[in-house]
Amino acid sequence: MAPHLEFGKTTNLFNLPEELLSYICDETDLDSLIPLVESCKTFNRIAGSNYLRRAPYNPDKSWLRVSTQGREEFSENLPDNRPTYTFVLKEISFDALKNLTCILGSMRDIKHIHVTFSESAPIPIQQMRVLVLTLRRIHHILSSISVIFTGQGPSSKPSESFSSFNELFEDMIQEVQRTQCRTLRIQGIVPLAHGSFDFNPPVNRSLTHFLIAEEMPFPMVITEPFHHWLVRFINSSPAISSLEACCSEEWTRILPVICLPSLQSLGFYGPIPSTQTDMQVLAEFSNRHRGLNSLFCGRQVKGFSASPSVTGWVSRLTRLTGTVSQLCCILSPPSRLPALAQITIDSEKSADNSFQLWDLFALLCKFSTVMTLRVSLALPDLQGNFLAEDTSSLSLRSKFPHIRSLQFSESLEFLQHSTIQDEELVRWASQVFPSTRGLQVSALPSWTSSHNASFARAVAQFWPSVKTLAFDFKTKDVEAWYQDGGSSALNSRWPTSQISTIQV
Known part of the structure; x- marks a missing residue:
């Protein structure tokens, strides 16, 4: 005692x-x-x-994960309707974080900070104050800071408390720059209040990755009057090599005034708003950034109704993601992108009948440099194209001997509801993709382990070039899937000796 x-x-x-x-x-x-x-x-x-x-602190001392209540298990929703994964990771509460900041040296090992704010006002203001205090206790370089806002933004009648949030948000940005943070992610609706928010951020040569994903229909940072600050913040960070955003019409005004000399990757995500971003703006932005090598157009960027006036996209582009209509527009003529190595065909929510999937495939045949193809078309798109024609003749229309890695995401779900058998599809695919060595099938919740085994058996029998097969990112040799009934899984990844790149 x-x-x-x-x-x-x-x-x-x-x-x-x-x-x-x-x-x-x-x-x-x-x-x-x-x-x-x-x-x-x-x-x-x-x-x-x-x-x-x-x-009860996260055993991985380099990560600091904070939420209102704290939790030990959480799910991460990946962009673009990709599968949801559940991680067992400790999060501490803001009260516990406040206690930690009192202890000298408690933050010395922290490299990554991930914060989820409460959805109830004015709690986010109190929590932001704790976060700013925590950042001020850190005197070393941070690798990443992620802040997620779960509320609906400020009310229609801004209060003094939300004006205080503006000041705290400014303080947070200043601490991000002081700690030379390399990656900044801002997700959700930032509860900024209209008023004084016009500070000029200093030049920051440390930030290399920036994600701003505000939810529709109430984005704050990318709309007036805050988007002027956003433009200054981005332009004051010349080292940004990766920019990701939840796309909306506002980016039609933002992209033309952004200049990022180090930009290598640009990606747009999110649902389609009532009005769409014009691809003309995206093309002009691409042409101004000659180092850009990866472009994710997003489903909400509308393609051209006719040939674009822009003379060509950046020639160094190696990875490209877009809908059928977007890709048909960008890839014609094929001489535009001589370095293209990976293409992802995304679902088209508002399908344009003038662009057909097989017309796009005919274009892709001319890109011999492409070694990785990912098809993530939704059920109606691919089902309609497969069932519209005799599968025995499909292989005669397009062949891709250069494709080494092939991924179907959601695309094969229609096999559960059609007369096409696994064997038919595999026979066709073996003719269209005769050199594919790595095959990945994902986002098929209705497929059982027995169906996985049946599909793997068909691949082994009729598609001999395929050596590794993955179902929802669990990879094994093809024979192993049906020898054990498809029930077990290895946590290995695609063998690097067999494929060039893969997009997850």
């Missing part, structure tokens, strides 16, 4: 041996350690170490 001590009489307490002080901390409940931590440097070191050892 710990001795009875009056902590207010610190003079006598500090005369005790450190072994006894450590014993006192061991016998003190966790929450009561924090007043000791705040009392003096000696107890900050002793009680602080005790708190860190006993607190």
